[in-house]
Amino acid sequence: MRRSLFLTVAAATTMVLLAMLVPMAVLLRSYVLEDRLAQAALEVQATETIVSSGDTGRINLYLEAANAGDGPLTTVVWPDGRTIGPEPAAAEATRIAQARATGTARVDDVDGGSVILVPVSLGRSTAAADETPVVRVFVPAPGWESDLVRSWAILLALGLVLLAGALLLADRLGRSFVTPMRDLASYAARLGVDGHPTVPPPGGPAEVHELGVALHRLVGRVETLLERERAGIADVSHRLRTPMTSLRLGVDGLASPDERARLGADLDELQATVDAVVREARRSEREGLTGVVDGVSVLAERVGWWVPLAEDQGRPLDLRVEVAGPVVVRAGADDLVALVDVLLDNVFTHTPDDAAVRVVVGAAPKGGVRLVVEDAGPGLPDGDVVDRGASRGGSTGLGLSIADRTASESGGRLELGRSTRLGGARVVVELGAG
Missing domain, CATH: 3.30.450 (Beta-Lactamase)
Structure with a gap:
């Protein structure tokens, strides 16, 4: 403009x-x-x-x-x-x-x-x-x-001065329009990303001022609605805890050990699901609309958290980090932790205790981070594993769909296949650069 x-x-x-x-x-x-x-x-x-x-x-x-x-x-x-x-x-x-x-x-x-x-x-x-x-x-x-040349030169100089004055006035006028609009656009772009960005002061022409006031009013309404939604979800979670506690007491009172174990596992899964829903609802408040985090450090640290369990089972777990320095990805830290938990939980649950695991954290071809998890188990079953898969280890209860959602929301992709190195399943998750 x-x-x-x-x-x-x-x-x-x-x-x-x-x-x-x-x-x-x-x-x-x-x-x-x-x-x-x-x-x-x-x-x-x-x-x-x-x-x-x-x-x-x-x-x-x-x-x-x-x-x-x-x-x-x-x-x-x-x-x-x-x-x-x-x-x-x-x-x-x-x-x-x-x-x-x-x-x-x-x-x-x-x-x-x-x-x-x-x-x-x-x-x-x-x-x-x-x-x-x-x-x-x-x-x-x-x-x-x-x-005559001097007279013409005076006319030319006068024309150039008038042209420069008109251009300066046009630049000032354009800046009075563009600068407030650019501030509003920058503010709108930071909404949901930087938490609560500084609100630019309303300025510029009357039309731009009205636009800024309307945008501020809209942001206030959206924040009010989001806050009500978070409060409602927290209230539902709080209300569910009382009947769930009663159910757990009832399950503990069952005479059959098998029934207690089966119903107790179902309650644990239900509790994990409720916690995951509450965390997901409050994630935008913690991380903004699009979280950004150092993918290399978070993934490597979470894989290291599983090393003691692998040692207890006698399972070889090889972690290789092939990228130097931090690499920012478009995902939250909780998402990456849940991603690693889902992938390794599937390996630990569906493969023999002595089946080897190989985890590689490297650079993605289009920027970002590439996570590869391979195992020496029987491999993935036929069919749409992403949609139907569910982790039964009590970590998240959401299965491989978490990996697929995390990859797609970050601008990456999920690839499932067979490992040529270990012979079992091979899962590749590419996370987009932040």
């Missing part, structure tokens, strides 16, 4: 200046020509006085002095063809003869300027045409003389 306004004002101002300055420059040139013609008329009068005396020597001296400068060039043309001064062009012979015959002065445009022709009476009562000399004054057209 600012650039468009700047270019529009520049184009409009340039057209207006050209419409004004070009005619003024032509008018200045006309004024210079008229001034020269006026000077030439005075020169004609002085020459006419000298020529009327009939003294050829005096005429020669006068014309030599008159033609010595840069002004008009004066010539006296006698009836017999003699000339004193610069020789006129052959094309002017007809005009000179007409002026002599009519006895009337005339001004004609010729190449390079104008010519004034004035017949001169020699003082007799009746002068015949063949006895009348003609004074010819050639007035050159204005060229690149210093005075």
